[in-house]
Amino acid sequence: MRIGLGYDSHRFNGSKGGVTLGGVTIPHRQGLRGHSDADVLLHAIADALLGAIGAPDLGELFPPSDPAYRGADSRRFVREAYRRVRQAGWGVANLDATVVADSPSLSPHKARMRQIIARLLEVHPSDVSVKAKTTEGLPPGKAGIAAQAVVLLAKRPGTRRPFDSSPGRSRGSRPGFRPPGRPRRIPGPALGAPRRSR
Numbered sequence: 493m494r495i496g497l498g499y500d501s502h503r504f505n506g507s508k509g510g511v512t513l514g515g516v517t518i519p520h521r522q523g524l525r526g527h528s529d530a531d532v533l534l535h536a537i538a539d540a541l542l543g544a545i546g547a548p549d550l551g552e553l554f555p556p557s558d559p560a561y562r563g564a565d566s567r568r569f570v571r572e573a574y575r576r577v578r579q580a581g582w583g584v585a586n587l588d589a590t591v592v593a594d595s596p597s598l599s600p601h602k603a604r605m606r607q608i609i610a611r612l613l614e615v616h617p618s619d620v621s622v623k624a625k626t627t628e629g630l631p632p633g634k635a636g637i638a639a640q641a642v643v644l645l646a647k648r649p650g651t652r653r654p655f656d657s658s659p660g661r662s663r664g665s666r667p668g669f670r671p672p673g674r675p676r677r678i679p680g681p682a683l684g685a686p687r688r689s690r
């Protein structure tokens with residue numbers, strides 16, 4: 493199993509246009525500022541996927557300075573992150589996300605978001621949770637929208653463990669790896685060890 497955490501936030505841009513969250517465009521009095529479509533939820537999800545496999549983060553893979561991603565549909569970022577997850581031999585067990593927004597109201601759109609995210613990650617919508625929170629005056633407050641996502645990955649059946657892929661190097665030989673249940677060996681006699689009888 494692997495776990496990944498993602499976070500993102502974007503400021504409102506002060507002009508009309510609606511916000512895109514989880515691939516759903518929602519009418520709103522102002523849009524979100526961003527190089528891509530500013531979908532904070534999908535950005536958090538992409539980073540959670542990338543983090544779970546120890547890959548470079550979203551900003552490294554898709555630099556905001558690159559004009560190729562101007563106005564990009566953020567589903568593209570999730571697809572690429574998920575492609576890397578699959579390539580590493582993992583699949584998504586479940587995903588849980590929270591969108592922090594005072595407005596717009598997300599309740600009417602959460603089911604659609606779950607469907608879109610589930611399709612991107614090849615899981616059932618019941619494996620995807622999208623929750624909505626207001627800020628109670630805390631950041632980002634009226635300034636924008638933030639999102640957090642946590643994802644759990646499980647080995648796909650029939651795939652080799654990622655760390656077994658290089659010849660002559662098993663998971664057990666990874667530096668620092670200790671099989672579960674085997675305590676760290678401390679040099680010298682263990683504290684409280686019974687004295688050897690004479």
Ligand code: MG
Nearest residue numbers: 500501532535
């Ligand atoms: Mg972002």
